[in-house]
Amino acid sequence: MTEKLFWQDAYVREFDAKVVALDGNRLVLDRTAFNPRGGGLVSDLGTINGQSLTEVQKEGDEVFHVFQSLQTFNVGMKVHCVLDWDRRYRIMRMHTTAHILSSVVHRETGALITGNQISPDESRVDFDLESFDKEKMSSYIDQVNSVVERGVEVSSYFMKRDEALKMPGLVKLANAAPPSVETLRIVQIGDVDTQADGGVHVRNTREIGKVVGLRTENKGKKNRRLYFGVLEPIA
Numbered sequence: 566m567t568e569k570l571f572w573q574d575a576y577v578r579e580f581d582a583k584v585v586a587l588d589g590n591r592l593v594l595d596r597t598a599f600n601p602r603g604g605g606l607v608s609d610l611g612t613i614n615g616q617s618l619t620e621v622q623k624e625g626d627e628v629f630h631v632f633q634s635l636q637t638f639n640v641g642m643k644v645h646c647v648l649d650w651d652r653r654y655r656i657m658r659m660h661t662t663a664h665i666l667s668s669v670v671h672r673e674t675g676a677l678i679t680g681n682q683i684s685p686d687e688s689r690v691d692f693d694l695e696s697f698d699k700e701k702m703s704s705y706i707d708q709v710n711s712v713v714e715r716g717v718e719v720s721s722y723f724m725k726r727d728e729a730l731k732m733p734g735l736v737k738l739a740n741a742a743p744p745s746v747e748t749l750r751i752v753q754i755g756d757v758d759t760q761a762d763g764g765v766h767v768r769n770t771r772e773i774g775k776v777v778g779l780r781t782e783n784k785g786k787k788n789r790r791l792y793f794g795v796l797e798p799i800a
């Protein structure tokens with residue numbers, strides 16, 4: 566099993582690791598800070614010994630680092646890894662934003678999230694909702710920005726599945742997780758949102774900067790898609 570450095574500390578930008586397996590053009594390391602594609606998040610990118618990754622994938626507990634080709638790696642080899650930090654930090658800011666937005670829309674409308682796509686430049690969340698006009702969208706975005714400005718701490722911890730099921734707010738989420746998972750990783754944005762989640766987040770909502778609503782789309786009778794972006798924080 567790959568040690569997931571991105572769960573211990575989402576701010577690791579460079580690290581050393583050892584090659585434990587080769588699989589075609591994919592590399593498995595003993596530890597990694599590269600967050601794989603999944604949960605709506607696009608893959609991290611970067612380099613391993615100077616060679617650029619094309620994607621990072623997850624299969625079960627294993628993380629696969631994908632290259633165009635694999636000529637210069639051997640099992641047991643020590644490697645130096647560098648993340649594309651600009652990309653990754655934007656993904657973190659977008660992802661925490663998506664959680665805040667989901668909790669705001671859920672609180673206001675009761676709508677559930679039916680899908681999401683977190684990318685560095687533009688992200689979206691789909692809601693099971695009948696109506697979603699421009700005015701409503703800007704009021705949701707305003708509420709998200711007030712959480713951003715409040716500087717709410719973001720924390721993560723692991724919980725036994727049975728314990729998580731006893732927490733009233735988490736029951737729905739715990740039930741949504743695959744039955745085989747015994748330990749759940751919980752991400753908590755202060756008093757705003759608590760979810761079972763495997764992705765990377767900022768430490769404090771202030772790091773997000775400013776959230777802008779970009780547009781909405783109707784994806785079927787009861788499915789509304791909201792696109793958003795983040796602007797750089799004012800120093």
Ligand SMILES: [Zn+2]
Nearest residue numbers: 604762763764
């Ligand atoms: Zn998430």
